[in-house]
Amino acid sequence: MNSDDYHSELLRAYNLKVTRIRLQTLDVLMRSRTAMSHAQISQKLGPKDVDKVTLYRTLNTFVDKGLAHRVATEDRNWLYAIYRNDQAHSHDQEHEHDHAHFVCDSCEKIYCFPVDSSALTVNNESMMGFEIKEKEIRLHGRCPVCH
Amino acid sequence: MNSDDYHSELLRAYNLKVTRIRLQTLDVLMRSRTAMSHAQISQKLGPKDVDKVTLYRTLNTFVDKGLAHRVATEDRNWLYAIYRNDQAHSHDQEHEHDHAHFVCDSCEKIYCFPVDSSALTVNNESMMGFEIKEKEIRLHGRCPVCH
DNA sequence: ACAAATAGTGCAACTTGGTTGCAAGTGAAA
DNA sequence: TTTCACTTGCAACCAAGTTGCACTATTTGT
Ligand SMILES: [Mn+2]
Ligand SMILES: [Mn+2]
Ligand SMILES: [Zn+2]
Ligand SMILES: [Zn+2]
Numbered sequence A, B: 001m002n003s004d005d006y007h008s009e010l011l012r013a014y015n016l017k018v019t020r021i022r023l024q025t026l027d028v029l030m031r032s033r034t035a036m037s038h039a040q041i042s043q044k045l046g047p048k049d050v051d052k053v054t055l056y057r058t059l060n061t062f063v064d065k066g067l068a069h070r071v072a073t074e075d076r077n078w079l080y081a082i083y084r085n086d087q088a089h090s091h092d093q094e095h096e097h098d099h100a101h102f103v104c105d106s107c108e109k110i111y112c113f114p115v116d117s118s119a120l121t122v123n124n125e126s127m128m129g130f131e132i133k134e135k136e137i138r139l140h141g142r143c144p145v146c147h
Numbered sequence C: 001a002c003a004a005a006t007a008g009t010g011c012a013a014c015t016t017g018g019t020t021g022c023a024a025g026t027g028a029a030a
Numbered sequence D: 001t002t003t004c005a006c007t008t009g010c011a012a013c014c015a016a017g018t019t020g021c022a023c024t025a026t027t028t029g030t
Helices: A003-013 A020-031 A038-045 A052-065 B003-013 B020-031 B038-045 B052-065
Strands: A068-072 A078-082 A099-104 A110-114 A131-142 B068-072 B078-082 B099-104 B110-114 B131-142
Touching: A003 A020, A020 A038, A020 A052, A020 A078, A038 A052, A038 A078, A052 A068, A052 A078, A078 A110, B003 B020, B020 B038, B020 B052, B020 B078, B038 B052, B038 B078, B052 B068, B052 B078, B078 B110
Parallel strands: A099 A131, B099 B131
Antiparallel strands: A068 A078, A099 A110, A131 B131, B068 B078, B099 B110
């Protein structure tokens, strides 16, 4: 089974029609270890070959269907990443967001990691009256590529 | 000593000239328990009385000088909050970011809290080779106002 | 108190990242 | 193979934030 077949099946599993752009976008995201911006993905696909609006819509669709997720960067851009098997994803009701993001200070890339946030307790005086439902963690540092 | 005098002194302590707009902006931010957007601040100041560009520049200045900080929202906007005395802030080299944000699912407001992130350990297999320098925490749930 | 130097303000134009409307094209079920 | 809903591409649009520039206000030194 080639990777297109695999991707087609994945798309169908999420109730999405199989189209060239979706297959290609999925492929690009699958191959990347880090979350990617619209611009980066477009770049990989060949900017002339994909309309920017179509790519935005493709990414929005992936997010809406729970196949991918968005990460907002500090400079107000969005990065997209596929939920991988080894990561908690939207189908796990319980651990929907038990998922950390590592931001490399040097190359600015963002990596996704599964993480056990239940270890984290943030009960101090000032939090009285706040009901905490989810804990989202963002780590900053240097990625292995940047040594 | 009235609040204008207090704010003037604060501005001077951060090497900023004391101007009407800075005093007013500082006042609005100081009175708010939650981080505020440019639009919200502008609203409070009376949109006709403050130029939008000037307000952006004022906020950027506050951030640059370490008097305030920015929080990026999920829908790629920026919210601004003053560093309060009871919170770790940029002058504490050691705990610069030992600071959590609580996002209310209901009213979407964002609150700042001091937090001890040293308790949090995220060492799992997949993080091999990643050097973690800072831990940023974002909590989601319901704020006391939204019961 | 005054003037010069320096920094802040307001307005118009611009940029970036993303969305909307609509006509034409395509995938998949029957 | 036909059908119909869904997807695509293009142009126009939008919202948040920035830049350039002439003008004005705050400081500092006298
Ligand atoms: Mn992620
Ligand atoms: Mn904060
Ligand atoms: Zn890196
Ligand atoms: Zn609330």
